[in-house]
Amino acid sequence: MDSAELLRLHGCEHTGVHSRRVAAEAKSLAERFGSDPHAAMVAGYLHDISAIYPNDHRIAVARQLGIEILPQEEAFPMIIHQKLSREMAESLFDVSDPAILSAIECHTTLKANPSQMDLVLFVADKIEWDQAGTPPYLPRLQAGLAKSLEHAAYAYLSYMWEQRDKLRVLHPWLKDAYLWLSARL
Template sequence: MHSIFKPLTKHVSFTGELKTDVPLFLISNECPMTSKHCIEVGSESRRIAMLFNANVLAAETAGLLHDISAVFPNNERIEVARELQIEVLPEEERFPMIIHQKISKVMAQEIFNINDQEILNAIGCHTTLKSSSTLLDQVLFVADKISWDQSGAPPYINELNRNLEESLTHGVFAYINFLWERKDTLKVIHPWLRDAYEELKDKVRLV
């Protein structure tokens, strides 16, 4: 385990059960709201996986772990990423919140001993998605957007759910398109999001 994680784990008695350990880890590091969100996304990922014949356990695992990097404040994330030898893109440097997906990927492996590359990759792109996304990538992406971590109902939720009835990819694109239509108001446009938009726009037709 990288030394940067040791202060975060030394007071946590891990049980080996993710549904117990993720809340223990997050709450002990003063992130109770993130703990609640991760539990909800884990459940939603499981539900979406069942709908679209994805690996249910992998989806739930990815959902539980996707935001564990919340233990690092935004103003520390670029420095943390560099210490972990994570590539930092210019867009991430301007808007550090986005790089939390890459940090969570490393934490899932080093702290929670997740070695399934498909799970790790889904965690690593759950905010922006990316081109050539897998079924599990899309499951976690959609589950995170449905179980969002802000108050009230997401402004895109009806459109997303309606398109999800067509296919998982339609649901994914409904959210990406929602962002794209408002791209002038976004702080940055992550290149992975741009790539996903360009790839998927020709594959789906919003219904």
């Protein structure tokens, strides 16, 4: 069974469409910035595979799998989907490439000192967001992308940092990524 079929069987067709778009964008970014296009596509297809678990079940599933749960994830379970998707990519789809697994695990928040693949998937996911309309941060992100993946990621993280008082939670990985890129750029 492939990821699209698993999502379809669980009524997550919208996530399947989003994942195909992220995979295509990740491949394009990987080619542009000298990363492995195939690995980027795999990460894109699997980054939201845990959508099969409703938000109100994710913490319980994470506990069953022995995944570390941060207080922010407990308060806002949607965010733990990145860790669940990483686990599913490894256990259900036999992904063993550490670069792919790392990128999946931090695709929503990023993290400090991200790898090239982390940045590729993170930026691709923000370009091909899963909401209606155009993302409000997209012009800033695209301007950053004209310089580098780091600048594109920082454009998004800066937007989120400016909104931090309105967020349900401020994930520590997002904060760490923002501060790390702030110091670097």
